[in-house]
Amino acid sequence: MxxxxxxxxxxxxxxxxxxxxxxxxxxxxxxxxxxxxQRPRVMVISCCDSRVHVTSIFGAEQGEFFIHRNIANLVPPYEPDGLRHGTSAAIEYAVTSLKVAQIIILGHSQCGGVQGCEAMCSGHAPELEDPASFVGRWMDLLRPGWEEVRGIADERERLEALEKRAVLTSIDNLMTFPFVAAAVDRGDLALHGLWNDIVEGTLEYYDAATDRFISI
Known part of the structure; x- marks a missing residue:
């Protein structure tokens, strides 16, 4: 039973x-x-943090967004290895079946997953280093990003930088999917990187021309 x-x-x-x-x-x-x-035109990949209310942020109704959530809004690289990949499957369905026109990666402040990555990579969370830790192996996706920001002295600034690295890691990994890259090259699909400050309610977008996040 x-x-x-x-x-x-x-x-x-x-x-x-x-x-x-x-x-x-x-x-x-x-x-x-x-x-x-359903005929959504936008896919949103966001963190599964209960404080991130995707539809409220954009005033969306049912049927408008195809939403996938996971820890720290991460997209893994394209790995057709026959294993089960929930995030990759959602992306494939959104792009090849639903024909979404936009994919938004939505990161946020005070992200627990990012904090876990920081703790793991700095040697303060040995339990996440355990090969059997699903969270730890998932956050390995962000380990290269941590290496890029580890020199920032202020903890809050370092964590915010790592939250934004999570967004950019996902954007970069999206482009390793052949069907995503092809749709982007055709002009059928646009990628967007956003970061939401939960406390202030502000939203920033990644500007490729200046390589920085800018307030909306």
Missing amino acids: RKTRPLPGSLIQRYHGWKATTFAENAAWYRRLGTEG
């Missing part, structure tokens, strides 16, 4: 509240989404 349990009453109550209000007021839109399928 599978060890599942019923939902807590608080979540059931919140569901009924949503069904009676938001869903009831937009029933025709939900019916259209259900019968016509």
